[in-house]
Amino acid sequence: MTDQRSQAEIVRNSLKRRYRKERRFRMYGMLAIFIALASLAILFADIITKGHTGFVKTTITLDVTLDSDMMYLDDPSDEDQLSMADFVAPLIAALQEHIPEADSAAEKRELGRLIGSYGASEVRNLLKDNPDLLNTTQTIEFLAHDRVSTYVKHADNPRYSVKLSEQQQRWVDELQEKGVIDTSFNDVLFSRGDSREPANAGILGAIVGSLLTMVVTLVIAFPVGIAAAVYLEEFAPQNKITDFIEVNINNLAAVPSIIFGLLGLAVFIGLFGMPRSVPVVGGMVLALMTLPTIIISGRAAIKSVPPSIREAAEGVGASKMQVVLHHVIPLAMPGMLTGSIIGMAQALGETAPLLLIGMVAFIVDVPGGFFDSATVLPVQIYLWASSSEQGFIELASAGIMVLLTFMITMNALAIWLRKRLERRW
C-alpha cells in the first residue's frame, strides 16, 4: 500500500516537470515551422525589395532640334554621311535648354552622359527612316543612362548615387523637377532580349527560349512518360527486367541534375553532333530529367483506378489493350496531368544542365525557332545575378519574380486540375 502510494506520489511530483518538457517539445516544433516559413517570407520579401525597381524605367523626354549643321548631316539617305554624323550634339543642345549653366566643353560632355548610349543611334534610326525630319524639332523619349536610372530609383539611398558626380546629381534633380526625367512602367523588360546595358535589357528572349524548350520537353516527356507508366502498371510481367527498369527509374529521379547536363554534352552534342545552345537539345535533356517524375506520378494515378472498372470492361469482352486505352488512361488522366505539370514546373526552373549544353551564351535576339541559339529564364537570371552592376541585379530579381509567377501559376493549375477532375472511388 505504502509502496503504491509512494509510486503515485513520485508520478504526481514528476508531472510538472514532464508537462514542462511536453510544452518545450511542442515549442521546438512550432519554432521549426516558424524558421522554415520565416525563411520563405524573408526570401520573397528580399526578392521583391530588390526587384520591384526592375519594373520601372527612367526616361528623358526632350524636344530635339535636328539641325543639319550641328550634326554635319545634309542628306540622311546617304550611308557615308550617316556614319560620320554627330548625333549626340543635338541631344546635348536640347538638354542645355533646360540646364543653361552647363556651357563648357567638359560640362557638355558630362551632360551628354545622362542619356543612355543608345540615344544617338535612336536619333540616327529616326532620321534614316524619315529623312524629311531633318531641320525640324521633334519630341523624343530616350532611355536614361543606367547610372541616372539607378540614382533616380534609389533617391533616398546614398549608396547608389556614387556613380554620378555631384554636378550631375544636381542636374538630374533639376531635370526631374521640370519633368524631363521621368519614370514609368518598364515595357522594355517585356519586349527585348538581353543587352550589355541594363536599361536596354529585357527578358522576352529568355521567356521565348523557355517556352520553346518547354514545348520540346513536353512533347517528348509526356507521351513517353505516360506510355512507360502504363507499361509498368498494366503490362509488365513480374521478372528481372521489370525490376531492373523500376530500379533505374527510381535512381534516375535522384540523380543530380548537372549529370544530365554531362549526358547532353557527351551524347547529344558530342556523339550526335547537335548544335549547342539550342532549345531542342535543352528540351531533350530536361525531358530525360523530368521523365522519372512523370512516370512515378503516372503510375500512382493508374494505381488509383479501381480494379472493378477493369474487370467490368474485361467482362464485356474488351481486350487488355482496350481496357487500358478506353478506360484506365482516361480515368487516370487528371492525375497524370497533375504530375506532368508539376514535373514541367520543375524543368522550367532548372538551370545547371542547361549551363553545360551552352545555353549561357549572350544572346540579344529573341529566338525564332527550335534551332536558334537561345537562353532560358533561370539561366538569364543567373547571368544577370553574376554581374556586378546594380541595374542587372534589379533585372535579375525582376526576372525571378516573373519566373516564380510562371511556376506558381503552373502549380496552381495542377492543384485546380486535381481538385476539379480527380475522382475518389
Next chain:
Amino acid sequence: MQTANLLPLVLVLAVVAYGLAYMRSRAVAAPLGGIRNLKALPFYYAARAALWCAIPALIVLAAWAGFEGKVIQGIVIASLPQDVWPESAGEASLILSQISNVAAGKLNPEFVPEHIVGAASVLETMDDQSENFKAALVLLVAVSGAAFAWTRVSPHINARINVETTLRRIFFVCAALAVLTTAGIVFSVILETIRFFGRVPISDFLFSTSWSPQTALRADQVGSEGAFGVIPLFTGTLLISAIALLVAVPVGLLSAIYLSEYASRRVRSSAKPLLEMLAGIPTVVYGFFAALTVAPFIRELAETVGLEASSQSALAAGLVMGIMIVPFVSSLSDDVINAVPQSMRDGSLALGATQSETMKKVIFPAALPGIIGGILLAASRAIGETMIVVMAAGLAANLTANPLESVTTVTVQIATLLVGDQEFDSAKTLSAFALGMLLFIVTLLLNVVALKIVRKYREQYD
C-alpha cells in the same frame, strides 16, 4: 528537306494512310455483308496502316539525323589534301568550324587557305545531297510501309492483335528509355573518365590535395601540369552539405513531428503546402538569395564579432541549401511517422506517457530507419546541388574546415570547367567528366542505400 519539315510530313502521310486503309477495309467488308464479317474493326486496319507508315519512317529519320553530322564531317575531312589532315581532335574541330563558316558565308573565302574553300564546297554539296537523300528515303519508307499495310487489309487477318502487340512494344520501349538514359549517363562519363586517367594517374586524382585545373598553353610555363587532386573539392562539398544538413534535419524533422502529432487540421492544411513551396522554388533563386543577401549579411555579422569572413562563404551556401532541403526531410519523415501503426501510439498514451514521451521513446525509434533513409536522400540532394554553390560558394579550392572561408565543390568545378568554349581533348575538360563520374557514383550509392532502407522499413509495418 529539313528534319523539322519532314516530321510533320510523315505524320500527314500517316493520317492519309489511316484514311485510305479505313476506306479499303469498309470496301472489303461491303460485299461480305458489313464490317461484322471482318476479323477486326476498320479502326484497327487503319491504325495498323498508320503505324506501318510512321514508325519505320521515323526510325530512319532519327537514325539519319543522328549520324548525318558526324558522317559528313568525316567525309569533308577526308576530302582535304593529305598533307593538311588534322592530327588531333582539337585541330579537326578548328578546321571544321572554319569550313562551316565559309560554307555559311560568315567567313570571307579570301581569308582562308584554298583547301578550306574546296572543303567548304564539298560540305555544301554533301549537306544538300544528304538532305535530298534523307527526304527521299524517309518518304519512300513511309509510302511503302503504308502500301504494305494497305495490301494486308483482308477479312482473314486480325489487325487488332497486330496493333495491340505493336503498341505494347512501344510502351515497353518507352519504359526501357529509363535504362537507356542510365546507360547514356554511364557511357558519357566513363569514356571521358578513362581518357582522363590516361593523362592523370588515378591515385593523383583521388589522393592529391591540390586542385588547379588551369593547364598552361605552353609546356614550359610554370604550373603547366595542372593539379587534379579531388580532396579539397570533396571536403568543400562535405562541409557545405554538413552545414545544410545541420539546418535541414532538425528543422525538417521537428516540423514534421509538430505537423503530424500536434498541429490542428487547419494549421496543417495551410503550413504543409507552404513548406512544400520551399522545394518548388528554383535553385537559381536560392543561389541569388545566398550570394546577394545571406553572404554579405554573414560577412557583416562576422566582422562585428571580430571574425574575418570571405565574401563567398561556405556558411552562406550551406545555410540556404539547408532551407532548400527542409521540405525533403520533413515530407519523408512525415511519411514514415504516419506509417508507424496507431496501435503503438495508443499503447504508449494509454500507459500514461505524454505525447512528447510517446514521440521520443516509441514513435521515433520505430521510425528511425525510415528517417535515416530520408536524411540520406537529402544528403545526396545536397551533394548534387549546383546552382546555390556556383553562385555563393566560390571557385578557390581551399582545404579548410572553416565555414567562413570560401570553398569549392565538385558540382561547381564541373559547371565552371564545362561552361563556355572548351577543347574536348584537354585534361581540364576531361577532368570535369571524371568529377561527374565521382558525383554519380556517390549519389547513386547514397540513393540505393536510402531507398533500400526506406523500402525495408515500409514492408515491416505494411
